[in-house]
Amino acid sequence: MESRSAARWAGALRSPLGVTAAVLLAAVLLLAVVAPVLWSGAADAPDTTRILQGPSAAHWAGTDALGRDILSRVLVATRLSVVLALLATAIGVLAGILLGSAPVLLGSPAGRWVTAAVNIAVAFPGLLLALFFAVVFGVGTSGALLAIGVAVAPGFARLTQTLVAGVAGRDFVAAARLAGVGRVRLLTRHVLPNIAEPLVINATMTAGSCLLAFAGLSFLGMGVQAPAYDWGRMLGDGLSGIYANPAAALVPGAAVVVAGLAFNLCGEAIAKGVGMRAPVVRPGRDVGADLGPDLAPPVAVPADEDAVLVVENLRVGFPGPDGPVTPLRGVSLTMRRGETVGIVGESGSGKSLTALAIARLVDDPGRVHADRLEFLGEDLTTARSREVRRLLGTSLAMVFQDPMTSFNPAMRIGRQLAEVAEQHQGMDRRRAWAHAVDRLRAVRIPGAARRAAQYPHEFSGGMRQRAMIGMGLMGSPALLIADEPTTALDATVQRQVLALLDAVRAADDVAVLLISHDIGVVRETCARVLVMYAGRIVEDLPAAELRTSxxxxxxxxxxxxxxxxxxxxxxxxxxxxxxxxxxxxxxxxxxxxxxxxxxxxxxxxxxxxxxxxxxxxxxxxxxxxxxxxxxxxxxxxxxxxxx
Known part of the structure; x- marks a missing residue:
């Protein structure tokens, strides 16, 4: 995967646009490094005999009010102008990533408040925000640096919000949450690596905008102050004598344009080469999240000492434009050790939502309510979040419908499995990796040690599904939830996966909840069948009696x-x-x-x-x-x- 990513970036810079952008940007960065070393003497040495002279062979762009060479000063100012632009970009990008990731880091409702504030701030033009914050932070280099960084942050935060929202709903993030991965680690290991390319592209373009904004503030006298100088300050000084010596204003102005163009062209070239552009961001609408009335009579579940899972009157609701929407209403079931229960029904009947609600994976603004929701005797509705994560991370395993989206494409398979052991069993990296290889071997993946070092795209569909089962076995699961585990697999691989699930059940007395559209698979695999329609269970009977009774x-x-x-x-x-x-x-x-x-x-x-x-x-x-x-x-x- 690393080689493929590197090839995309290299391909982006081999195009005519990429070559032009790379040459311009390299020239600007090279000047920023060497210009102060080579020309600082001529730039800072006053000569009262050559005050305000026009262009000549000795001074190609003329001299300033102290007789200093303007071209040398423009070249030397490259370092300060570029460094300030990059620092402002770093401040804006870092703040934008933190603000845009607030829904993941803070959860609800704090995340929604941050999102609302970002949506308000992004409605104002960036230059207007920069001027406002320049007044707030004060005139000078530091004030302008903070002002531009803060002004850039809302736009970058809005982009980050959109990208994070697209990744946060993926199955591999849900799997990481189920494994008990904390919010910071979830963001840095599972979310940000998968949105890095568009963020880098937009950060590159943002650097060009910050350079122009900094030059503008210095031009207005609110940025760099004497005796320091950047392109914006030189442009302001040269403007006063533009009729006597136009080059004094044109040369620093041209430097601003060329450097800004280099950053923007580089971002455009990379975006074109890797086929990624920033998405169009539109403010959304947030509504209330009341669950609404109970639409089905509660069903009491009898006590069972051998029960692994007890669910009574489980309901899930989401806010809707015309009031609460309750796609799951009054689901009740019990699962015992070593029992295999199948759930069947049409799409939209609530099968997968039932599994997500049991595993505590329904995100805001969804609301989950149950009269009783117990797993291994622990009440999941009243237990603390840390205790729930530890319990579910070690004793509940989920096999999602599409293993390609269930694994993080930016992490090796072995690392993703090892993370479970590191989080919940206190293993160091070496022991966790060895345990991951052992679990891959247990689910019959050939060459497990070699395969553990590969990325998900290097696995076949059946192998990814077996690896997902192996991830569930990293702990000591008492319940395994398999959501459409055989979708898009051929009949032979489907049979292998189902046989593996049955072997896991028989070996460790694990309860298996199998969700499927294929009623034939459920009839042959499960001991009991739950038929769901319109968000509730409409029939519960033994699988052996399904066809006849x-x-x-x-x-x-x-x-x-x-x-x-x-x-x-x-x-x-x-x-x-x-x-x-x-x-x-x-x-x-x-x-x-x-x-x-x-x-x-x-x-x-x-x-x-x-x-x-x-x-x-x-x-x-x-x-x-x-x-x-x-x-x-x-x-x-x-x-x-x-x-």
Whole structure:
């Protein structure tokens, strides 16, 4: 990955634009280093016999009011002008990164207040802010340096906010949080390395802007003060005699333009070469985050001494433009040691959100509430954040849907696994690395020691998925949550991953929660199946009885829509008619009623509770007895005909 990144940067500088920018910038930086050494004598030596002379062979740009050579002074001033511009850029970039990363570093609500302040500040022109802060910090070099740095910070902070928001939602960041990585380490190790290129590009362009801004303040008499001088101060001095000697103003002005152009062209060349440009930033809208009313009757979960996870009436809400949106409403379940439970349902039914809520990975402005949420006997709703991170980081493992986004692309696989051991088991780097190699070997990755030193893009899809399982095994997990672990994998690799999950379960008595769209995989892999629809569980039954004893019309429709070896290939595939309801507008009664052939007025007016029968199965349907009979209508459509 390092070689690929270096190749992109080298390619950026090999283009005509890149060569031009590199030559200009190198010339400016070289002058900043050598000019004071070579020409400081001529620049500082007064000559009263040559006061205010025009250009000549001895003085190409003329002399100033003390007879000093103007061209030599312009060359010598390169160092101070460039150094001040770079210092102001560093102040602005550092402040901008800290402000832009506030949502990650501070969380909510402090992060939202910082974001709001940045959005207000970025609405003002940068030069106006620089003038304002120059007055606040005082006239002089230090005041101008702070003023320009502070003026630059809001724009850079807004860019950082956008980039951080794009990375903070990735699975590998969620995995790091689940592993208990602290906020500062999360930012420096997992977020910033993945947004470094656009930040460097914009910092390079910002340096050119800071150089122009500093020259402007010095020109107005608010920047560098005598006896020191930079290009802006020389431009102001030369302007008073521009009619007698135009070169006195034109030469420092040209130096400002060329140096500013060098920084900006360099940034443009890099942006063009690596194919990255700063995103367009638009202020967003923040709304309240009330969860809203309970939309489903609570379901009590009986006590179980062997329970690993107990969830009762779990709800997740987000603020919406017309009020709270509650995509998860009243989920209740229990998982025991060594048990494999599958969750199935259409996209948007709440399967993955249930897993994220259990793992405490729902970010603000989302709100998670539960009457009971216990993991290994620990109440996750009342425990302190540090205790929750330690418990979840060592005893809960998650395998995300796309392992390519679950791993940090800027870190080696071994380092990402070792980080878990360093954070929670107190291992040093050497022992943690050895443990990571051992875990990769345990999940059957060939050449584990060599593979640990590789980056995620060097792994195949199946190997990345096995490595993700290996990361979960870095601790001693009691619960493993696998969210669509076989998505986009071929049948052979899919079978290997499922076999590995079962081996992990059997070896250490680990409870496995398998989330999948593939009802066939769940039926073959799991002991129990939870069917979710519209943010709640509508049926809970043994997997062995799924095909023969399903009692909810939605479950039967899912089964009917799955083709098998007896499916007539001459007919169109069966589909469930209609679409799931909008979470912002749940219907009054059963959410499946508009798509169900058994629905009546009671179904449309009253939502059925999730009730247990005498065989410890649960179903939420007013017509469960009818729907479970052989020959009952199934809500599927084949070629436009309902069956």
């Amino acid at each position: 399903a009692r909810h019309p939605y479950t039967r429709a899912l089964l009917a829509a799955v083709p098998d070896m007896t499916t007539d290939r001459e007919r169109p595939l069966a589909v469930i008619p209609g679409r799931p309801p909008d979470p912002a507008r749940w219907p009054a009664g059963c959410a499946f009623a508009p798509r169900c052939g058994l629905a009546d007025d009671r179904c449309r007016d009253v939502e059925p509770p999730l009730l247990s029968d005498d065989r410890s199965r649960r179903v939420a349907c007013w017509h469960a007895d009818v729907a479970g009979r052989p020959g009952a209508p199934v809500a599927v459509r084949i070629g436009g005909v309902h069956e």
